[in-house]
Amino acid sequence: MRTATISRSTAETAIDVTVTLDxxxxxxxxTGVGFFDHMLEQLSRHSLIDLTVRTKGDLHIDEHHTVEDTGIAIGQAFAQALGDKRGITRYGDALSPMDETLTRVALDISGRPWLVWKDLFSQPRLGGMDTEMFEHFFHSFAQAAGITLHVETLYGTNNHHIAEAAFKGVARALRTAIEIDPRKADAIPSTKGIL
Structure with missing residues (x-):
């Protein structure tokens, strides 16, 4: 079982995260942010990655530090659980429909963190959460996990659907990318020999 636990404590947040990739x-x-909890639940359910998150953050200020630091901790746990990435498929992509919304996700577990984010949010807040924080979460996660991640809402009007399609799409792409390819189960998926 590829699993990892991260505990991260700062003056702004205290976080415990456990991931089990298989x-x-x-x-x-x-996390104390209801809509964010709902999105992380989608990420877990659709990736088949078991996820435990306990975040206590300075929500009396706003949700920024809570979301950012949770993304960092989940990313760190993800990277640790992957180990040397031996045998993984490495790449994943998904088209994620949610009613009138369609989101495209592509990722590479490359060791080279990058985020390209294109959304169509039409309101500044959603369920008590700033919509700009969705991009920030994925940026923090991608940086800490060492993932090249592209998320683009192709079209959509309902802000809840736009957020949910992104999380479900990332989940499905991750599920593909972390799978062990039986044809190369003992190989690093790179001509460099390291990721």
Whole structure:
């Protein structure tokens, strides 16, 4: 089982995260930001990555530090659980429909973190969360996990659907990318010999 636990404590947040990559999508998430919890649950369920998150943040200020630091901790746990990345498929992509919304996701577990984010949010807040924080979460996650990640809302009007399609799309792309390819189960998926 590829699993890792990260504890991260700063003056702004205290976070405990456990990920099990070869899971069944079981989650237990509590960040104090309801809509964010809902999105992390989608990430777990549709990637089949078991995810436990306990975040206590300075929500009396706003949700920024909570979302950012949770993204960092999940990314760190993800990278640790992957180890040397031996045998993984490495690449993943998904088209993620959510009613009138369609989102395209492509990623590479490359060791070279990058985020390209194109959304169509039409309101500044959603469920008590700043919509700009979705990009910030994925940026923090991609940086800490060492993932090249592209997320683009192709079209959509409902802000809830736009957010949810992004998380589900990333989940499905991750599920593909972390799978062990039986034809190269003992090989690093790079001509460099390291990721």
């Amino acid at each position: 899971g069944t999508g079981v989650y237990d998430v509590s």
